[in-house]
Amino acid sequence: MLVSYQWLKDYVDLQMGPEELAEKLTMSGIEVEAVSSFNPGITNTVVGKVLSVEKHPEADKLFVAQVDTGSEISQVVAGIDNFQAGDLVPVAKPGAVLPGGFKIKKSKLRGVTSNGMLCSAEELGLELVHDHGILVLDEEYPVGTDIVTALALDDWILELGLTPNRSDCLGLLGAAYEVSAITGAALKIDFPEFPTVKEDIDNLVEVKIIDEDLCSRYSARIVKNVTVRPSPLWLQRRLLAAGIRPINNIVDVTNYVMWECNQPLHGFDYDRIKDKKIIVRKAEAGELLLTLDEQERKLDESMLVITDPSGPVALAGVMGGFSTEITEQTRTVLIEAACFEPTTIRRTSRNLGLRSESSLRFERGTDPEGTIRAASRAAQLMAQLSSGQVVEGVVDEYPRPVSNLVVPLRRDRAREIIGLDISDQEIKEIMEGLQFETEESGGLLHVTVPPRRSDITREIDLVEEIARIYGYEHIETTLPRGVITQGRKTREQHLEDLAKKLLVSFGLYEAITYSFIPFRQYDDLMLEKEDPLRNVVKVYNPLSEEQGVMRTTLLGNLLHSVKYNVNRNIHNIRLFELGSIFIPRESSSDTLPWERETLAVVLSGKWGIENWSQKPKQVDFYDLKGILELFIQKMGIENYSFSPVNHPAFHPGRAAEISIEGEKLGIMGEIHGEVMSRFDLEGKVYAAEIDFSRILKYAQLHTNFKTLPKYPAALRDLAVVVKDSISSDRIRQEILDTAGELVEELTLFDVYQGEQIPSGYRSLAYSIVYRSREKTLTDKEVNDLHQRVIDTLVKKFEARIRE
């Protein structure tokens, strides 16, 4: 909402400047987003009186005018002569600057000196409607008056960012009420009386409302014998200040009064309303209406229309019809001031893509009590500006009258909620400042709220009025008293924090990616057609297909992040993300999906920090596996295992499934070459994705401290040569099963294939620490135990022992 500071002053006796007013409004809840000068950038331009106009002696298309600019008589050359001696025109004197930085100099045109320039409206930066050529002023001003003052361009525009509840300030009168309440300035809202012609208006028009729930009031007035022409400059200029383009005196008045009263109006060409009958009803499906913009609109039952017996003549509250439009031929105007139901207007304007200042106001809700005042104000202005006459009386259909609301207020309650020690008297004064009547009874203050403040319906709304008019800045700062509460995190929140801390300490950076992904990511990951991950929650109205579905995997996004970095020449990448995936529930579309926390890791490039003293190695499968193992262990999970698996996104021989106690925990491995090329990546990327909800399920953070060993340990090494198809995990498990608790530590310190080892075999070398918690093991005991281990491996795996 654009508020002209000067225009606003018509209704309230303001004693402060625009900047101070803006600050006051903002601090009381009407945010002023900007204060800007209305002067489009005009200097040194004055009102001049034309003394004479003559043809240029040397040029057919030029004219020479003598103009009195107050200080002197200036000779000015013009390109047009749409003015005559006696006219007042804007004269830009030499040295003047016009909008756009255009500078005026003394010049010579075909031998004739021109001391400045006569200006058109465009040259002054104003979109006024007037005859082609120089702007001839339509009011008397002393010669030499600055044009900025004459046209009241020395104005300031306050741009209000209104919250949806304060639609009352979509009119200058509403804004004036607010300004008066917060500044104490006196209101001076007083529309002039006007003459009318005696005629029975009920004989001139009949209004019938069929759908009363969609139109609670319809008021109409008639103005006869109008002459449609451009509006006077003062009115056009005010519309420009409101951001509205002037058209003609009839349409301009409807807009002017809308800006004043927050009541959208529509002017019909009365003579083109069939049978002088107006019927307000829902449109019938398939009905057509040619709207003002000459578009044929197909209507349906959700829309409200103004009709005459021949059919729709306007789309209620949204746009008028072409057939009853005000034209230069219009002689009689019917002014409509109605109150329409907000939701209907909102839907209609949405569906047709027609949003206007009028529909905006109806959508927010207008004051049904204000229709007659607005219609009468418009009638008076129209008659005044178009040499017409207002017909006496108003046609007013008001099937559902509203009345003032009386809201009882407990002042103690207000003081408690705000935390403010404000007196009864101060509360009363605030209510009266808002022009709300009050009445004391039964210990309550009964506050009468006018319909223009439809946002106030209950006590809490009045409490807010008190707080905001009193000023939030004057409310004392306190802290909640009462029972002390203890802040805590849940087990899950602790575990999440711990997980991130661990991964960071392992050298990974945390990534955050969008929860929505393009569906084709599943193709890029080469997931099979029946892969359950393809069962996704679709976004009904995504910004683009790139954000079309809610992710069921984090892998694709992380691979994109790798690509993003590689494109920026960053090749050593180690990222993790901990976030939700969204799994649809089988049943209906109205149940919420399952949001499962998931952890993903990607590694690529070199591992470590390269400098003069150390050369990092390329990351490999086991770097990633080590991270995952230590992570799982540190989350207090012991019974996990890695086993080979086939997964379409991973290298067939380099992928492992991770599980805990038979439950699948996740997958890790080297990304498949084909997937790499689909993500436009080169080299190798290692990735893992883990169901974090299972980590949460099995995590055991309580540490049972084991007493330190009392008896000495015995160390033995063991190297076995076995077929390379036998997984190291099986050998490890066999050693542990055989030697039991006496194995304190088992380390695989070498894996070897090559010389001395037959092909198809490999050598695995272990160091084993044997120790008993009960006694010192003798050499014999250790040797026997170690021999049992050897014998078992030989027997089970046909192992050969390397000496």
Added chain:
Amino acid sequence: MKDTLQDIKIRASQEIQEVLESEKLKGIQVKYLGKKGEITRVLRSMGSLSKEERPVIGNLANQVKEEISVLIEERKAQLARGEKAAQWEKERLDVTLPGNLPFFGQKHPLTLVMDEIKEIFLGMGFTIADGPEIETDYYNFEALNIPKEHPARDMQDSFYISEEIVLRTHTSPVQIRTMEKVAPEVPLRIIAPGKVYRRDDDATHSPMFHQVEGFAVDKDISLGDLKGTLLLFARQMFGKELKIRLRPSFFPFTEPSAEVDISCVMCRGEGCRVCGQSGWLEVLGAGMIHPRVLEVSGYNPEEVTGYAFGMGVERIAMLKYGFDDLRLFFSNDLRMLSQF
């Protein structure tokens, strides 16, 4: 003989001074003090002396022997010091060469900011709550006093999954879910951080971003308490000197409602580009929980009151770290991530 001893002493001390390697001192020791050394030789030849002279020369010889030993020991220590020093010199490092940095990752800046917010409120007795990112229309709108067709729905353009399911547009649904569970018990002090979604995408809007919701319900919570809580928070987050300002505003789920500004952290309130010359930065929306919202959540608004606030994490992170493009947060550019 006296002269011989004097001569030995002079030669020995001279030789000792001239020695440069501690190894050679042993030879000198043998030469003068050894079993066949010069002093021994003198002592052995004492037989030719008179009874009176013998003890005198004997004493003198022992004295010289003692003196030479001391000189040798001193020289030995001296040489050892020099050799150590030479060794150290050989081992000298260029301490200005860069060190081998430990390998470390980092949390995302948004996580760092959320962690900080959580810590501050945990310290004030708040508990952390979570809620789903995909929400029902009821929790995201209806229960928060935003019925269908309410103009306030225009304030937040939503992503829909179906007619009744949306990507939550704010963390406020957690308010309702938590209150429903706990009502009518008080006190309740909760913060709820998380992802939220709105249909916007430019340098200052991301279709996904983060919010932290906070609220308290108790027997007599006031707007003044809200002011106090937020001031305490803002000062811990941005610095002791910080000021806050509450401006009346509108949210359907709070009343009275407020926009909360902090004094500009860039210019300390003087006015700069970041704050649009106003000296203030808008960082929070807040208010007293609307009685209707308390009611639908199972509280009696005549018995309890509450406040609620919500803040954008990206906004706070941008101010704290000086980011100018919101979208950078989700690029996962390691040049960005490794700066924290």
